[in-house]
Amino acid sequence: MRDFSSASATGSTADVFAGLERAGAGAMASVFRGTYVRSGRTVAVKRVLPALSHNDHVRQMFDDECRVHSSLEHPKVVRYVTHGRDDDGAFLALEWVEGTSARAFVDPERKLTTGAAVAMALDVLDALDALHRGRAGRLARVAILHRDISPANVLVGVDGVARLADFGLARAMCFARSTPPGTTAGKLGYLPPEVLAGRMHSTRGDLYALGVVLWEVLAGERLMGHINDHASRAAAFVIEPRRSLTAVRPTVSSAIASVIDRALVLDPAQRFASAVEMAEAFRSAVSRDEWSRGRDHLALAARGDHVRRARRRSSARSVH
DSSP: OOOOTTTTEESOHHHHEEEEEEEEEOSSEEEEEEEETTTOOEEEEEEEOGGGTTOHHHHHHHHHHHHHHHTBOOTTBOOEEEEEEETTEEEEEEEOOOEEEGGGGSSTTTOOOHHHHHHHHHHHHHHHHHHHTTOSBSSTTOOEEOOOOOGGGEEEETTSOEEEOOOTTOEETTSOOOSOTTOOOSOGGGOOHHHHTTOOOOHHHHHHHHHHHHHHHHHTSOSSTTOOSHHHHHHHHHHSOOOOHHHHOTTSOHHHHHHHHHHTOSSGGGSOSSHHHHHHHHHHHSOHHHHHHHHHHHHHHHHHHHHHHHHHHHHHHHHO
């Protein structure tokens, strides 16, 4: 059982974290790599961008994310460490996953083998099953929708295990709605058509987004990367047939392509009813040996990226 005594760390930045280095940034937050002084573990520290730190909506979203993540405990979800405030404002600290993200594989030169994609899918589906059924931590029986599944939010560790990250847009029934009326939550390329049409997100919407991620890591390219606004994306579902995965990559088996095709059906009622059902379909489509070898492939790729980043960090320190 996790010790939650550190769930509200406060103090000067130097008292809470050491060796903070900027690791990346998104639309609303920056992420830093550093050491949590209390435990000595390497952590990812997430902070709202300074320009948005006084935005009440953004602050509420960040508070919601801290509450959701502090409630979660699952081996396929990035582990919560602490949250609180220091000299630089509010922060959320999570385990630092040494490795890479699925975004690295949306590349013609690095697209995944079928076995590796299935290994990744089974890990994420394990996490989604627990979240959707309220079995992912302290909030027993409270279903959680992730609502922001994308390649960047699927982290692959050097152990070859994929972990679900970034609960900034997640919704639990016990928390207030974080999305203002008339807006949509999530990255455009991974939003299901029903959400673009103004309907509520659902568990099948999370499965749709995972289907897009899997299509992309197998194809080595974006599914609808050429469309960059909501209206065009919504219209594309009607006027443009989705590209076939096997047409883009003929070596993908029809069995795997059919699983992904079902996850991407426009009508959510025709998609998989649950993460468990989708996982069972993948297990039926490939042998256990194939996706076990695929996990080795993931581990090797993650280790390579980890080594490259470590070298870059070392070079940057030597320059300064």
